[in-house]
Amino acid sequence: MKLHGLTLRMVRLPLIQPYVLSYRTFTEFEPIIVEARDSDGHLGWGEGHISPGSSRETREGGWAFCREQAAVIVGKDTKAAKEIISGHAGDSKVAATALLTAIEMLENHPLLKIARETRLPLLTPFNGSAPDEIDEEVERRLKDGFHTFKIKVGKDADADLARVKAIQRAIHGRATMRLDANRAYTQADACRFAAALDPSGIELFEQPCAAEDWEANATVAKASTVPIMLDEPICAPSDIERAAEIRNVGFCKLKLKRFGGLDLLKEALEKVRQLGMEPVLGDGLSSELGCWMEACVASITIRNAGEFNGFLKPNIRLFAEPLRFIAGELVLSPGFLPTMDRDALAAHEIACERIVSKSSAKPKQRQGIRR
Secondary structure, X not given: OEEEEEEEEEEOEEEEEEEEOOOOEXXXXXXXXXXXXXXXXXXXXXXXXXXXXXXXXXXXXXXXXXXXXXXXXXXXXHHXXXXXXXXXHHHOHHHHHHHHHHHHHHOOOHHHOOOOOEEEEXXXXXXXXXXXXXXXXXXXXXXXXXXXXXXXXOOOHHHHHHHHHHHHHHHOOOOEEEEEOOOOOOHHHHHHHXXXXXXXXXXXXXXXXXXXXXXXXXXXXXXXXXXXXXXXXXXXXXXXXXHHOOOOEEEEEEOHHHOOOHHHHHHHHHHHHHOOOEEEEOXXXXXXXXXXXXXXXXXXXXXXXXXXXXXXXXXXXXXXXXXXXXXXXXXXXXXXXXXXXXXXXXXXXXXXXXXXXXXXXXXXXXOOOOO
């Protein structure tokens, strides 16, 4: 199979409400969407959402990477194209993943084939701070079917502790909590916070200190009353091996955009469990496309709440047939493969570039993707 053409888009998706992280508040997502086409008009799609402040990658750099690689790989067979992209993936892993997964979908990758209806419980972000807000939000989230809440911490250890305790009281054993500092604590504050936690109903404490400061995160793990989960540092199998050597690191969170392909993600998830930890999967900053791909892999690898809930945050969906969300679960129907809503793409497009092989035959016009 040869790549006849690639269309690169950057889209802006306004959010229903601001998504607050320790390092940035998002009011919109701006993913790169890659459309790959063969000479028969079959399509594959990939997504890469670069989160400013999360790593050294920038949106401008990711866009430039996609343009440079697309110019090289168009006209080549898909295997050769993937090898070329993978050889440069270290320059922009998220952008490389967008290109690679578009090609994998074009190739009808088996991990994207769902044989029977699959229901995957999702985690939900939790925003309330004041006592009345907390009580109301707990009841609303439970009514919506969620049973795992993500609590953002990392700004003030004492205030964070008080808020966590208030949420624990309101939940009263009816849901599980994941605490996430997004790398914001100092080692001293993280240790003080983690050591004072009542572990009741708390599944894990995610990424207390800077991604590159393995020693600080290990020190917090030693002091913590709950297992630590590493997130941003986990980008390769060697990172998983390093995490497994740290006492009380019980979880590793993986994201498709950090591993450069569907098979590589599956292998990494399996490696986490082989080394005695539990994998968590999902990017809360992805649109429907990235969430769908992660959910497909999760269906055979994950046994806890998925974090691939980003598709619920924008006020626009990109699939002509939107992903199904029922009672706190993402529902995958047997045989489902998405068709992109081109009107929605066009309405929210902020950049677009098409690269077509001059030597390829003109593609047949065909709607949707190969099934």
